[in-house]
Amino acid sequence: MPELPEVETVRRGLAPTMEGARIARLELRRKDLRFPFPDGLEARVTGRSIVALGRRAKYLLIDLDNGTTIISHLGMSGSFRIEVEQLSDRPGEFHHPRSKDEKHDHAIFHLEGPKGASRVIYNDPRRFGFMDVAQRCELDLNPFLFGLGPEPTGNELSAAYLAERFAGKAQPLKSALLDQKNIAGLGNIYVCEALWRAHLRPTRAAASIVTTSGKPNKQMELLVASIRDVIADAIKAGGSSLRDHIKTDGSLGYFQHSFAVYDRESLPCGNPGCGGTVARIVQAGRSTFYCPACQK
Incomplete structure (x- = not known):
């Protein structure tokens, strides 16, 4: 299972593409992963802008402009990949090769950002990962985050x-x-x-x-x-x-x-x-x- 450094690496890899982008559409290709997706998740996040990507313990936090946060856990085999639309007038842009296991692409964020259109794809063969949604001001009360100790990289750990x-x-x-x-x-x-x-x-x-x-x-x-x-x-x-x-x-x-x-x-x-x-x-x-x- 990915540990904190892996999740932080994912956060840093996603941030340049996701932060500041607008979610044109969230495409869910199944009803559940480890747990069912929250009811109405697509409608709740479509049209919202991503203001920041954070991390709490092994959870990736996607903060939206309406105070909502998407909580994502990678489980045993979950991963994100970025696909950027290839534009001829944008030298240096490139298209990451698609996964050979597209059947395991379960959630796709269709984004519109300063650099153009892109897709952030969540792939999870074993489906032990999950996504939840909460209000940013109530994150500490979320069942997945409630009662967690301090971060190993934070000042609270002494x-x-x-x-x-x-x-x-x-x-x-x-x-x-x-x-x-x-x-x-x-x-x-x-x-x-x-x-x-x-x-x-x-x-x-x-x-x-x-x-x-x-x-x-x-x-x-x-x-x-x-x-x-x-x-x-x-x-x-x-x-x-x-x-x-x-x-x-x-x-x-x-x-x-x-x-x-x-x-x-x-x-x-x-x-x-x-x-x-x-x-x-x-x-x-x-x-x-x-x-x-x-x-x-």
């Missing part, structure tokens, strides 16, 4: 905040980091990578990096810095192209080439002087990769 959330918790550290109520948008891949950078074993208790007085210790400080760094590095690399994820222009993300532990079972640990070997265990039904030698 060692002090995380210490307050983790104090007294025997829950494994990895599980606590995956809890979206603690931090929004962190997924399995980047939690594994952040814990490796922080030299923390994923199975240790969350409370073990909090002092008896409830304050963050140095390990907690390093963990927060590692989370920020690994997310920033992944966004810079365009995300990780695992399974079905591709960027909006059809190209691939490259952070998977920088994985230190994820999916590297039995390979040498990359920490200088470690000499350990990456291991794989299963936690709550999900694979965890770590180095038993240097993650304590």
